[in-house]
Amino acid sequence: MPLHRLTRACLASCLLLTAGAGFTTAATAAIPAAASTASDSVAITDSINTQTIKKNPKNVVVYDLAILEILDVLGVKVSGLSLPQKKGSFPPFLSQYESGPYYNAGNPFKPDFETLRKEKPDLIIGGERAFESTDKFREIAPTLEMTLDHAHLLQSLEQRTRSLGELFDRQPQAEAAIKALEEDVNKVRPLAEKAGTAMTILTTGDKLMGYGSGGKYGFITDFIGFKDATPLTHNSRFGEVIDSARIAKANPQWIFVIDRDSVLGKSPGYSNARKLLDNADVKGTDAAKNNRIIYLNAQEIYGSGGITTYRNQAQRIYQLLKDAK
Numbered sequence: 001m002p003l004h005r006l007t008r009a010c011l012a013s014c015l016l017l018t019a020g021a022g023f024t025t026a027a028t029a030a031i032p033a034a035a036s037t038a039s040d041s042v043a044i045t046d047s048i049n050t051q052t053i054k055k056n057p058k059n060v061v062v063y064d065l066a067i068l069e070i071l072d073v074l075g076v077k078v079s080g081l082s083l084p085q086k087k088g089s090f091p092p093f094l095s096q097y098e099s100g101p102y103y104n105a106g107n108p109f110k111p112d113f114e115t116l117r118k119e120k121p122d123l124i125i126g127g128e129r130a131f132e133s134t135d136k137f138r139e140i141a142p143t144l145e146m147t148l149d150h151a152h153l154l155q156s157l158e159q160r161t162r163s164l165g166e167l168f169d170r171q172p173q174a175e176a177a178i179k180a181l182e183e184d185v186n187k188v189r190p191l192a193e194k195a196g197t198a199m200t201i202l203t204t205g206d207k208l209m210g211y212g213s214g215g216k217y218g219f220i221t222d223f224i225g226f227k228d229a230t231p232l233t234h235n236s237r238f239g240e241v242i243d244s245a246r247i248a249k250a251n252p253q254w255i256f257v258i259d260r261d262s263v264l265g266k267s268p269g270y271s272n273a274r275k276l277l278d279n280a281d282v283k284g285t286d287a288a289k290n291n292r293i294i295y296l297n298a299q300e301i302y303g304s305g306g307i308t309t310y311r312n313q314a315q316r317i318y319q320l321l322k323d324a325k
Helices: 005-019 065-074 092-097 113-119 128-140 150-167 171-193 219-224 244-250 268-276 307-324
Strands: 034-038 041-045 050-054 060-062 123-126 143-145 197-204 207-211 240-242 254-259 293-295
Touching: 041 150, 060 065, 065 092, 065 150, 065 171, 065 307, 113 128, 123 128, 128 143, 150 171, 150 219, 150 307, 171 219, 171 307, 197 219, 197 244, 197 268, 207 244, 219 307, 254 268, 268 293
Parallel strands: 060 123, 123 143, 197 254, 254 293
Antiparallel strands: 034 041, 041 050, 197 207, 207 240
């Protein structure tokens, strides 16, 4: 039976914390999550355990766009993935993977096991949406469960990048990617730390969900550097359901919005989120009065969420803060 998601989240945190010191926005010590065991294999720590994997697998299947972002930055070719039903579903920097020489491995929530058995991959890389299929994947091929640990997001991104860099002999590319990410974070953080309080709100249907430090979308405070406008309770996936009165009471100086429905094609121009936030409570906040309600790129953050995504967020927020001075 697969591990429960909560167990997975706890294991991920424990593995990361035992792998190395906590992330700081200054230069970070290397996390020894991938250690060579032989010239042709490497020990990889994923969110469940540590496995010895043969280096440079050729036929690679990926179910997690965040990990695909890392592989793309490293220059690693993949053979199979969860192809979208329509073009334009992936962020532009991953659009080349929407068609081409890739076999469709099925939806992450419903993988195509028949295709996997036919294609005989050398490695399957799962993730949060495909987690429940991990045991079945491992019956077909070596499998890495590489869900990011959002409670320690930057540390997790770095660990995944280093591990994959060693697995595919792309260590220089991995270190260059990590350095670029840290530089972007180190650039924006001093401005954000002085910019005041913030709330991150995900809108979906008629619901408002708040995320703060340690949450899945807690990066605004966790590594960008804003202060939480109000404490929020959440687990590894879901934020705290809030309402406009809660936003008014917190009175954030910045509001960052992720419109989930826009990723699903139900909210052009973030129309659903704008409708939900168009009320007197929200308009009375310092964020609204100072035109600091920022609609983040939900296609990147909700749909993907890897190393390129968070570099893009850091760069955009840096420019916003620079212009606001």
